[in-house]
Amino acid sequence: MAEGKLADPIGLPLDRVDGQLKVTGRATYAFEYATQGGAAYGVIVPSAIAKGRVVAVDVQEAQHAPGVLLVLTKDNAPPQTPWGPVDLPDRFARAEPALDSDEVRYFGFPVAFVVAETFEEANAAAALVSVRCDSLPGQYDLHSAGPTAEDPGHISDGAPANSSVGDFEAAFATAPVKIEALYTTPYQNQAPMEPHATMAVWEGQMLTVHTSAQLTTSPQEGLARTFNIPKENVRVVTRYIGGGFGSKLPFYVDATLAAIGARIVGRPVKLAMTRPQLFHMTTHRTASEQRLRLGADRDGRLTAYGQDALVQCARFDNYTEPVCGAARMLYAAPNRLTRHRLAKLDLPRSDSMRAPGDAIGLLALECAMDELADALGFDPVDLRLRNDTEIDPERDRPFASRHLAEALRLGAARFGWDKRIAKPASVRDGRWLIGLGVASAVRADVLRSATARARLERDGRLTVELAMTDIGTGTYTILTQVAAEAMELPVDRVTVRLGDTRFPPTAGSGGSFGAATSSSAVLAACRKLNAGLALGLTEAEGSVTPADLDDTYAHAGFGAHFAEAAVHRDTGEVRVRRMLGVFAAGRILNAKTARSQMIGGMTWGIGSALIEENHVDPRYGSFVNQDLASYHVAVNADVGSLDVMFLDEADPHGSPLGSKGIGELGICGAGAAVINAIHNATGARIRDMPATPDKLLATLETLDA
């Protein structure tokens, strides 16, 4: 690099600009905010029943406990807007009242709230609150609710619940080769390291909530709706977030109760949900039952493509996991049918978790493709290549950029796919059976609305402000790179400020739209500022809207996962020895944070294939696993060598930078590659996720014989 000349920073593996703050403990998270006067501490009392009514709450003892400032119940909570409305276009801006009625809607539902001088005092007093409830019978089992599940009309991404092309039933009936299989995926929890937490402060009529949230303007609007106050009177601050994975798209009663508590006691109130509370008081990923019906001609071309999904939402909600979204655009087939059915149960709310829909939809679909390859006697990579398409098969639009085939071919070569022996249980390493598996990855790409402000300070530094969030993905860093490049400044002269509704509004972080959306707004603001510098301009705003994405094209990221699994012949333990993900994900804004996103997604794919599940005990309507000792997420030892490769790609009709979403693509299909590798290793076809050792024992017994 010549003296004075700046390398273009976009794409470089820049270290996280907030990394030092985080590892030295100086990045302030919601619960850590201190204020003048000192905050009081709140603790939520959850219900012990899953459905029914609160008859009486005895607060006498709690009220007289040391340090207690407030015990809030249905009897003294202020009036609030009822939950909802359920059909609000932005479901994350719904009213989220607390203790506003005697109804218990799910297990662990908030029934009282204690505020005290210290956390310990609040917690001790919370245990003294005596709640008497009348229990009502509820419905908690997804499988048995299947026959009465409803057609929800639409799935959560706005698409119709059902899609049909050609005549699926006739084509499937006459297909020369076909498979039909029922796959099930379990309830999953996002389990972020940082619990959902809020500190609320009132200054006159102005409410400020420091909260852990993926979005800013939605909780601002939602809190205003809840308390029936102007949106301008609510400020949401969320500078650093210890993981969200979809669970911090909605806001929860921690924000509502902190605000009510702070109002009543006249001091800031902070509260963090406990780990057990997270499992019920926040959202989860629905369990699913998926019926896959694939028919092909003998040349391996799909003629009939069917996926039926049964999912759960809370009784009072309408969230429908978009399970079949990937199926609608992954492979060509002239006759297609996808359907979603929704069972409303008396369980906590289901909502987004990393790659909602696609993560579990592809887990089933890409395993079913492996079954079809088996039935055809085809190599699984070849089968996928044969059914590739340049046209979005259900919406009849060309893909703006689609490099699935390249990802499959390059990945196969790099992984050593040619050494795979198709016959299961052919490769052994001591007592371990070794297998290879492949799966495709796809995740639709969307652009949302955002505005950013860029300001050149007197000292020559650039400040960029927008109400975006960095949920640990690296947003601060990539926006620094984009602004630096657009303004032709060194990256250390750029300060990006996020997570505050005082900054221009953005769509926040979620659904893989965050990077493309926010970077487009930053780029527009900086370009405008740069162009106006000669005229004395020092500040500019720039925006992006969904219309900036050319919708004559279909937009999606693609990829291919390859996995090598070892299965112990005696015990059924599965170890993923190595995995490769090859991704065509548009222009990469930071090679390091992008790789981390993919590694995180692939790791979660391993977890969803092998480990992760929660159970509902239908006798009580509650999740059984309520801590991280029993709800298992993958740990380092579960993850072998992970290799990530990005194809050189830019979406010419996508966001102005040509980038695509990468936050979720890494998990899409990853688990299926592992499950398919287990099949190649053992011959066991696991259709009930996850593939824990117990599910492999029957196959291993037959191999013994």
Added chain:
Amino acid sequence: MKPFRYERAGSLASACASATEPTAKFIAGGTNLLDLMKLQIETPTHLVDIGPLPLAEIEESAEGGLRIGARVTNSALAADMRVRRRYPVLSQAILAGASAQLRNKATTGGNLLQRTRCSYFYDTTKPCNKRMPGSGCAALGGLNRMNAVIGVSSDCIAAHGSDMAVAMAALDARVETVAADGVTRTIPIDALYRPPGNTPHIETVLAPGELIQSVVLPPPPPGQQLYRKVRDRASFAFALVSVAVVVTREDDRVRAARVAFGGISYKPWRSAEAEAALIGATVTRASFDAAGRAALRDARGYGYNDFKIPLARRTLRAALADATGVI
């Protein structure tokens, strides 16, 4: 957490005297007790911290074994060169448990007295005879995947979660205690734990105020030692089943064998039946399987944990094959 009184032990005698109150508890590493107190499953009014007591040494015993102080941490015990050379199964078992951070804090005595990880024991809104005597057992008709399959009762099917104790059971370890009146006694590890019967809340034979001072390992038995743990994820998870074996091979026969299982009962489950079946048996997977069948003859599943019976047998087979060099 409820308010409690905290006392740092001044001496063995005063510690035991203080802890004789029914609502008192000893605390050492606190890795289990503090979690349970936060959830109000344990609600002691008085904690006696044995941290100041001199029980953190590992010493040679007169009979040629080791005496392990109750406060020796899991990390220190697993890393001790005498343990690694003479009792490798113990070192392996400890390192298969918990995480490095927890092992640094957790102690030998505390590990033996850790309480079950049954999900229903942890959820205070559910019936549990161990947590609330007489309330019932939610695990019986519930999600009992992690629960016991042998030695338990219709009042409680909780499993003991220790890895360390499984190796100690195979090594014939003895627990040395001292009571408030100064009386000491030695309890074989197998006799430390009480069967749940209809009093699952009483888990050991220890009297109030009786403190584990040390664990004595007899001289190492001859033979190959091995610990094999099977769990849902590769690290930081409780055992689905585990096996500690000490086995001596002579030509193609087993001359001596010791077998203990983890994850299948209320205590580390030493199996005399498996050991009897192995003596003189051929060194083959078939005879290892037969030993496993003998061990599990009285086992029964409760639905979700049915798989533990074949898995325990297969894990024993794998451990014995590894220990005897069967390909």
